[in-house]
Amino acid sequence: MHIRGTVAGDVEVRSVSTSYGESDLAEVPLQIDTVATDIESIHASRPAPADGEDHEPTTVTCWNKWTESADLLEAGMELLVTDVAEDEYQGEQRYKTTGESYVVVEPSFLVNVTSIRNWVECPRLYYLNKLSGVPLNYPVVKGTLVHEVFGDLLRGRDLEESIDARVEERGLQLGLLGESPEAVAEDVRENAGAIEGWLEQGRLTEDDSWRSEQLLISETFGIRGRADAIRRGAPVELKTGKNLKKEPRFKDKVQAACYALLLEERGGDVDTGTLLYTKNSALDRNEETGDLTPAKDFSMGDGLLKFVVRLRNELAAMEMTEGVPTGYEGSAKCEYCFEQDTCMVVSGRLDQESKAGQIGTPLPEAEREYFDRFYRAIEEERREVHREYAKLWEQDAQERADDDRALIDLEFTEMRELEGGRWELHATRTSGATSKLREGDLVLASDGHPVRGNSELAMIERLDDEVVLTADEPVEVSRLDVYPSELTTDRLLAALHDALLKGNERRKDVLFGRADPEFGEIEETFIDNNARQNEAVTKAVGANDCALIHGPPGTGKTYTIARAIRAMVERGERVLLSAFTNRAVDNALEAVLEQLGDSLESDRVVRVGSESGVRDDMAPYRLERSGEPEDRLAELENAQVVAATTATCGSRVMKEQAFDVALVDEAAQLTEPGTHAAINLAERFVLVGDHEQLPPVVRAENELTESLFERLIDLHPEAGVMLDRQYRMNQRIQAFASSEFYDGQLRPAEPEVAARTLDDLEGVARDTLPDSLHDPVTFVDVEGDGSRYTDSEEAARIAELIETYESAGLERTDIGVIAPFRAQVSEISKHVPEDVAVDTVDRFQGSSQEVIIVSFTATDRLEGPIFEDYRRINVALTRPKRALVLVGDATALESEPVYERMLEWAQG
């Protein structure tokens, strides 16, 4: 029997005398949520405590070594104890651990196997790794290559073919490292050769069953990882190093033991593990056994597996309490550690206690406070990502599908083996269900359940009526689940670290308000018909530190960016162009290319990003990762303009690059650490954005929701310029946004803009429209159907409006419909023709249409947080050029002052 619950108070640890001698025990007061005989039921939607009654917590006694884990618990933490026994003590009903039990602290927090491996070496090493990541270096790249080739060999691929293909795939990285493909191939061949020989031997003498890399997730132990290989049900771990000792290294054993736990959960019974040290060649005879083989088998007892779970518990408890490891937790000797210097520097600069000691002087207090604040915020965000992982087993299939996090309606059709041993999986969709999955996404493809069934990480190649995936191993796929990624949080943390610990002092003086941004003299006029745009370009070009361009809707900020980049390029500078979304990067890049015209060879502009992220028309500029190292390197280094998302700016490849200036578009949509990821790479930076439009998208509510752009506008107003002439909206349309959000400063750039109406469009006769639609802004009062996130009345009325516009000669593609909720978006889509763009406010940001119809989806009152953020209204109302129609319930809109003013304007 297993139990799961919430710790309800202090844990008491003591020693008692038993018939076996002196034993430790910990008494944990636990508010029990579920008691069940199988783990699946343990995690199924946990019942709320009985109505109103305060349940007395039950005491759970953790015996012997489990006291160490129990000692980590704090009130409010989650606890899972497997295989408990019922226990009556002084008339009280209790539970206690048995010899079979595992105690798991915060079981929903899914810990990586590599994290446990780092942690056992030294908890502080785990922390340092998390802070700064592993930079690009040859031993690591080579290790990765050898692993890939090993996987290929297991899948039956020819050795030489695999080496060639894998080395080619890493062309860009190898180029940056200055390695030649021949030398790398030879190096990999030496390592892989040893494995091949060993593999052959095994195949001849015994009935081996093999499986290459598999992602394994344990809902019992809260561990996830990818085993290099599984042989006859036991883990095989490959190491590209030399080890002539009799025993594998302890941390390697711990790693293998993690995989053993993961395999046991899937019904295996694992008692051995194998470590393969590829540098052990025939010349390096094992000093004790005389062995020639690279393989070392070792037995894995119960004790090791439980030790591993205790390590995992330490890590999980530390992450839940936001602790910072000092190194004293473990017994590693600092003088043997490769990271000793880094450890001391980080300790010194952040004034942290550490076993290695401190070096240097601490950062100013404001910077340490900033670091702590954002560290906490990013870790909070990380825990939200972990909540997403837990949902893989805590929610059932239908809940996941309703949440748009899974497609469960697939019918497996076929699979075929690709060249190189990978697999292509095909399935058809049996319903029109929506999900947030898109082509190019990495997903968990399973034959029923992402954790309990047969599942593989797979790439979505195609997603329409048919679904096509590629994966390392075959799966009869019937379900796809979103696979959450910590990549963004990892990179935010590294960017924060780099900004504070590696950033130059002058930059930090400006960011922390200790110095004002400075500007050089610029005589040139860049734009002669728009004073603010010209001022913005002048500031951007002349900035010694930074410039801030505030661009309200339609004010030509993309053009301004492009003009500024052209000026910088003409001055011989190397420019980084970045933004949070791929869409924003491609938009800005498009304008830059147009502006540069023939002034720059096209091979001097490079877009860095994944194939699925980069828009098709920008694909010719995309930097391929694979190829001849020297060519790939030259392409990147030769580029004078490099465009990439801020997340990509945090990649190992981009971190090797340096720029004179970084321009960040849509900067108000970026968190502070996200902005650092881009500007860390450049001497100076220019942020362009509008903090009156949508803020950064984050899961947790904390300081990440305010952008660096907004903070700097307040801190250094003199470094900012607001563009004030808009080229988009008819004057009537613009009026409300201008007065409500921009102090009345937003004006039409030209009389033509102010006066534009539908009459200007070819083939449109406004007089055929009903009178009510003659005004560029109109309100259509619809009482609404009273539902929460949809409104069929509004949807029907919108369909009629579209027909009316169409019969007046308007093209469907000139009409956009905006709704606050996704549910209403799909409701409206059912009513209107396909080529009318219907989407949420959030997704409409950055684009515009001739006609915009807004569906407020509210009856009687404005319910929900979505209406509280007025920035969203600003975005919705500033998308149209010539006509805006607001559809909603007047009673509801009148209930809030901003919406009431909006209504007055629309009806005026």
Added chain:
DNA sequence: GCTCTGCTAAGAGGA
């Protein structure tokens, strides 16, 4: 309560 984009994964090694 609601909106929401990023990103190959996770692990690769040095003595």
